[in-house]
Amino acid sequence: MAIVKLPENKLNQLIEVCKSFNNEPGELINVLHKAQEIFGYLPAEVQEVVAKELNTSVAHVYGVVSFYSFFTMTPKGEHPISICMGTACYVRGAEKVLDEFKHHLKIQVGETTADGKFSLACLRCVGACGLAPVVMVGEKVYGRVAPDGVKAILEEYSA
Amino acid sequence: MHLLVCGGTGCRSAESDAIVDSLNKAIADRGLENDAKVVMTGCFGFCEKGPIVKVLPDNTFYTQVTPADAEEIVAEHIYKGRRVNRLLYINPESQEHVEDSKHMGFYRKQIRIALRNCGFIDPENIEEYIARDGYSALGKVLTEMTPEEAIQSIIKSGLRGRGGGGFPTGLKWDITRKVAAEKKYVVCNADEGDPGAFMDRSILEGDPHSVIEAMAINGYCTGASYGLVYIRAEYPLAINRLKTAIGQAREYGLLGNGILGTDFSFDIELRYGAGAFVCGEETALIHSMEGMRGEPTFKPPFPSESGYLGYPTNVNNVETYANIPVIITKGPEWFASIGTEKSKGTKVFALAGKINNVGLIEVPMGTTLREVIYEIGGGIKDGKNFKAVQTGGPSGGCLTTKHLDTPIDYDNLLAAGSMMGSGGMIVMDEDDCMVSIAKFYLEFTVEESCGKCTPCRVGNKRLHEILEKITRGEGTMKDLEKLRNLGQVIKDTALCGLGQTSPNPVLSNLDNFWDEFVEHVTEKKCRAGQCKHLLRYVIEPDACVGCTACARNCPVNAITGERKKAHEINQEICIKCGACVEKCKFNAIFVR
Incomplete structure (x- = not known):
């Protein structure tokens, strides 16, 4: 894995966050949430800093990061795309919508496009089942998405 | 007059924020600020036809409202007192406009206990909750009842855990109460991860105070002074509303030291989940709150004996808590009069899938699947045939036509090979494999x-x-x-x-x-036509004119044939992509 040089100001922010939780190892998940807000993802270097600050092992931190799907070790795209794979969306054709995104972006789930613009992920139930199938781009929710509507969604962000 | 606009995640995804702004603007334009007030509430439940705008006091129920409709609603309904007919719900059977939501099939069979305030009050305003008897249960418990009496009330009500297992709630409280410890914890499990279930989120978004009040009551009953809500980080709106509500409760002296002038102290903090379904299991949830991997451990010891940081911990789910204040104020007898012999009260279901009225419903235990699917749900989408309904999410099973008249409760669902689960109900039709x-x-x-x-x-x-x-x-x-x-x-x-x-x-x-x-x-046949590998694309020789369009567009060259003669698909090569069907202008290609 390539070594990431962490920007100093963000690094200081991270150390402050750890302090604000009293450097308690029990607050690890809360710290990681904040760390992901700061850096956008959790590369090995961030995990090392967190481990040191909370006085715990890097293995423990990595164990937690890799356990929870909300934490990611790869940077997300500028416009992260999430396709809801809850049951309601699934029976209303979410899989075909996902295939269409994969086809247009030429990436698989969990990957980011080469230009860093889009990343693709699946999530479980946004709770907008009335709008199924649902796709989220960033914070914006698209409802009743049909496979032939995928191109139009991508075009909104391609300008 | 009040204009209630649904602020649940479903409706907000469909611009209900902008509707509020447009309504406010239209009201201000006419100087009607003193006559009409716009309130953003929690979920109305009728997600299929969202965004919803409801006008009180006349109960007018507008469906699929857009920001552009705001002007007309204010000009016609508020100013001139005439309903905007084109936005009313249309009864699918009679094709008539339904003016009052009480007469809609979707609401007629419902009894709302856990969802009593969702869609009625502004969840960000504690006074609206108090105006609907909010915190009076906490007051009653603190001033008139001993912890034992309050727990007896919950036991008598017959309330069972709404998170899936169905363990008697009062009994759980009693176990936690009886364990002697210097510290105890009250935990609310809001790690709703069941795909297709969103009732907990709706309660937290629409009525956060009901959960806070119930947790405080639990604290008094079990002897705990700390509460923790374990909530999914994926629910930003619910988190914000809960934070606001906790802040307001502290301000009003309903959380903190010496609540309501008594010597009872209680406060609540949030802990965030990070996307792991197994954390809905209580021992896993506790490990996650301790900052570890959310792995379950063997029970016993139960969390009631040894939970968060080793202290006795009472874990209940959001919907369970939402029932508590009403049981205290209206009495356990009233609650026990609803439902079946062993499952009391109501259950919230997230009705979704191939059904006409997708939404959040609350029905008495013992309601049949047929009533839920056909009367409340309005039947199967596009007039197709009902095939199955899945309850209990990944832990449950599918029920079929033979179960349609089974009364829904914990024990009947288990006997039918499924389970109550958290209340997802996904309807499937003949096209589902x-x-x-x-x-x-x-x-x-x-x-x-x-x-x-x-x-x-x-x-x-x-x-x-x-x-x-x-x-x-x-x-x-x-x-x-x-x-x-x-x-x-x-x-x-x-x-x-x-x-x-x-x-x-x-x-x-x-x-x-x-x-x-x-x-x-x-x-090697899939009757629903869902299993791609089992499909066969076949060219009907009589209908094929040999235009070669299919052969030219086949990405794997599986189609052969001479010009102007019938073509053929080599099944060995065909990848079943369907490109040929799209290109054929003569409807000569069939899927079998």
Whole structure:
């Protein structure tokens, strides 16, 4: 894995966050949430800093990061795309919508496009089942998405 | 007059924020600020027709409102007193406009206890909650009842855990109360991860104070002074509303030291989940709150005896808590009068899938599936045939036509091979393949298995592989037998609730849709047409004119034939992409 040089100001922010939780190892998940807000993802270097600050092992931190799907070790795209794979969306054709995104972006789930613009992920139930199938781009929710509507969604962000 | 605008996640996704702004602007333009007030409430439940705007006091129920409609609603309804007919709900049977929401089929059979305030009050304003008897249960418990009496009330009400297991709530409280410890914790499980269930989120978004009040009552009953809400980080709106509500409760002296002038102190903090389904299991949830991997541990000891940081911890789910204040104010007898013999009260269901009225509903225990699907849900979408309804999510199973008249309660669902679960109810029609549905749930379990115990980690993976094999058309009768045996072994030997129930979707589908599994295996046929590998694209020689369009567009050159003569598809090469069907102008290509 390539070594990431962490920007100093963000690094200081991270150390402050750890302090604000009293450097308690029990607050690890809360710290990681904040760390992901700061850096956008959790590369090995961030995990090392967190481990040191909370006085715990890097293995423990990595164990937690890799356990929870909300934490990611790869940077997300500028416009992260999430396709809801809850049951309601699934029976209303979410899989075909996902295939269409994969086809247009030429990436698989969990990957980011080469230009860093889009990343693709699946999530479980946004709770907008009335709008199924649902796709989220960033914070914006698209409802009743049909496979032939995928191109139009991508075009909104391609300008 | 009040204009209530739905502010649930579903409706907000469809611009209900902008509707509020437009309504406010239209009201200000006419100087009607003193006559009409716009309130953003929690979920109305009728997500299918959202965004919803309801006008009080006349109960007018506007559906699928857009920001552009705001002007007309204010000009006509508020200013001139005339309803905007084109936005009213249309009764699908009589094709008539329904003016009052009380007369809509969707609401008629519902009794709202846990959802009593969702869609009525502004969840960000504690006074609206108080105006609807909010915090009076806490007051009653603190000033008129001993902890034992309050717990007896909950036991008498017959309330059972709404998170899935159905353990008697009062009993759980009593166990926690009886354990002597210097510190105890009250935990609210808001880690709703069941795909297709969103009632907990709706309650937290629409009525956060009901949960806060119930947790404080629990604290008084069990002797705890700390409350923790474990909530999914994926629910930003619910988190914000909960934070606001906790802040307001502190300001009003309803949380903090010496609540309501008594010597009882209680406060609540939030802990965030990070996307792990298994954390809905209470021991896993506690480990996650301690900053560790959310792996379950063997019970006993139960959290009631040794939970968060080793202290006795009472864990209940959001919907369970939402029932508590009403039981205290209206009395356990009233609550126990609703429902069936062993399942009291109501249950909230997230009705979704191939059904006309998708939404959040609350019905008395004992309501039949038929009433839910046909009367409340308005029947199957596009006039198709009902095939199955899945309850209990990845831990549950599918019920079929033969279960339509079964009264829904904990025990009947278990007897039918499914379970109550958290209350997802996904309706499926004739186009859904039950082998694929079983595979879908297994995929979920394989992904969410924490990996601690072998039956769940390895066993489910094998189940999934066998199902995959069957949907590819390579299954044998022996595989079906293997599914059943392995499923049973996992059920008997897995460590936690997630593992023990994970084979349910497979086992119940084998029981209820045996013929369909056999068809996949022996005839290599998928009657729903969902299993791509089992489809055959065939050219009808009489209809084919030999235009060559299909052959030219086939990405794998599976189609051969001379110009102006009937073409043929080589099944060995065909990848079933369907490109030929789209290109054929003569409707000569069929899927069989």
